[in-house]
Amino acid sequence: MSRLSEQQCEACRWDAPHVTEQELTTFHRDIPEWKIAERDGIRQLERVFTFRNFRQALAFTNRVGEIAEEAGHHPALLTEWGKVTVTWWSHEMKGLHKNDFILAARTDDVATIPL
Numbered sequence: 001m002s003r004l005s006e007q008q009c010e011a012c013r014w015d016a017p018h019v020t021e022q023e024l025t026t027f028h029r030d031i032p033e034w035k036i037a038e039r040d041g042i043r044q045l046e047r048v049f050t051f052r053n054f055r056q057a058l059a060f061t062n063r064v065g066e067i068a069e070e071a072g073h074h075p076a077l078l079t080e081w082g083k084v085t086v087t088w089w090s091h092e093m094k095g096l097h098k099n100d101f102i103l104a105a106r107t108d109d110v111a112t113i114p115l
C-alpha cells in the first residue's frame, strides 16, 4: 500500500464507514504525532504545530487550507502566535474516516516544507 498521504480521499457521506479499531491502529502508525481526541462523542485527530511567529503560523494555516480545498475535506484550524492547532474529523459522519488520516498525513508533509 502506498503512503497514506499519497492515497486518494473518497467522497464522504453521513453513512460512510467509520474507521475500525484495527484501521485506526494501522493508520495511526503513519501519523504518530497526532493525538486521537474525543469531543462531544466525536473522535478527532489533533496536532499542534509550532512556529517562530504569527506570520509563519498564518502561512502554514494557508497551506493546510490549500490541501483541504484540493481534497474537499476541511479541518478546524486555530491559528495563534507561534502555533497552529489542526483538527481533522468528518463532520458529516461525526467521526473518523480514512480521509482524515490521509489529510493528517498530508498536513505533516506540508509542515516539512520550509516556510
Ligand SMILES: C[C@H](O)[C@H](O)[C@H]1CNC2=NC(N)=NC(=O)C2=N1
Residues within 6 Å of the ligand: 012, 072, 073, 074, 075, 088, 089, 090, 091, 092, 093
Ligand atoms: C458538500 C461538501 O463536500 C461537504 O459538506 C464536505 C465539506 N468538507 C468536509 N470536511 C470534513 N472534514 N468533513 C465533512 O463532512 C465535510 N463535508
